[in-house]
Amino acid sequence: MIDTHSHLFNSQFNDIEECIARCKDNNINKIVLVGFDNETNKLAQEYSKKYSIFYPTAGIHPSEANENYEKDLNDLYSFVKENKIYAIGECGLDYHYGKDNIEYQKLLFKAQIELAIKMDLPVIIHMRDATLDTYNILKEYSGKLRGVMHCYSGSYEMAMEFIKLGLYISLGGPVTFKNSKDSKIVAKQIPIDKLLIETDCPYLAPTPYRGSRNESSYVKYVASEIALLREMTLDEIDEITTRNSEKLFRI
Numbered sequence: 001m002i003d004t005h006s007h008l009f010n011s012q013f014n015d016i017e018e019c020i021a022r023c024k025d026n027n028i029n030k031i032v033l034v035g036f037d038n039e040t041n042k043l044a045q046e047y048s049k050k051y052s053i054f055y056p057t058a059g060i061h062p063s064e065a066n067e068n069y070e071k072d073l074n075d076l077y078s079f080v081k082e083n084k085i086y087a088i089g090e091c092g093l094d095y096h097y098g099k100d101n102i103e104y105q106k107l108l109f110k111a112q113i114e115l116a117i118k119m120d121l122p123v124i125i126h127m128r129d130a131t132l133d134t135y136n137i138l139k140e141y142s143g144k145l146r147g148v149m150h151c152y153s154g155s156y157e158m159a160m161e162f163i164k165l166g167l168y169i170s171l172g173g174p175v176t177f178k179n180s181k182d183s184k185i186v187a188k189q190i191p192i193d194k195l196l197i198e199t200d201c202p203y204l205a206p207t208p209y210r211g212s213r214n215e216s217s218y219v220k221y222v223a224s225e226i227a228l229l230r231e232m233t234l235d236e237i238d239e240i241t242t243r244n245s246e247k248l249f250r251i
Helices: 016-025 038-050 069-082 102-119 131-139 156-164 181-189 216-230 234-249
Strands: 002-006 030-033 054-056 088-094 123-128 147-149 167-171 195-197
Touching: 002 195, 002 216, 002 234, 016 216, 030 038, 030 234, 038 054, 038 069, 069 102, 088 102, 088 131, 102 123, 102 131, 123 131, 131 156, 156 167, 156 181, 167 181, 181 216, 195 216, 195 234, 216 234
Parallel strands: 002 030, 030 054, 088 123, 123 147, 147 167, 167 195
Antiparallel strands: none
16 A cells, blocks of 8 residues: 655654654555655755655745745755655645735746756645646646645545646545545546545544544545555455556656
């Protein structure tokens, strides 16, 4: 089983060795460790050199977008050239906390998509309250990019539109919540060869740990819920999502 989106370098994980042990106990043997700014990109790289379970990425989150975005991009370009990474991101658009930096977000997002295409890497896409703009930007690169809609919370109809652009759909803890109707429909109905699973830890812990710190070993609860929704076995979901993840990230 693979957790395709984790932030186990977060300061909440002062028990990282125990977290990794719990992953291995639950047959989780690969974790995509996702950077989102210059500091966490370096942390993801450092952790991956220390622990073989990690596959690091590098990107700039939309919340980091400001008038200095070009400097951040230059730092990212240099970092990517000097280090082994498996994806660009997470990056994308996030309008949840306001729209003051929308234009910088778009510029930053497009630049990272183009970097991913140039480097022949997948892009990890963060989207919050920005579905139409995200789709319209990605559509500009249709046929050129590959990647994943991370922790997808939109509709089934839009999920299918993203899939048409060549993207995977990744589901996390919210699919286990009773009131997450859209996520459950997506989990049940999208083509299974386009489905990934993740935790986004330390955020969005699944039931039965909702509200507490999330960790990569909890990805099994996401897989179990999807297995239930699709009337499949956990082993089948494990095998298929692992194969999908290995194909996308080339791991």
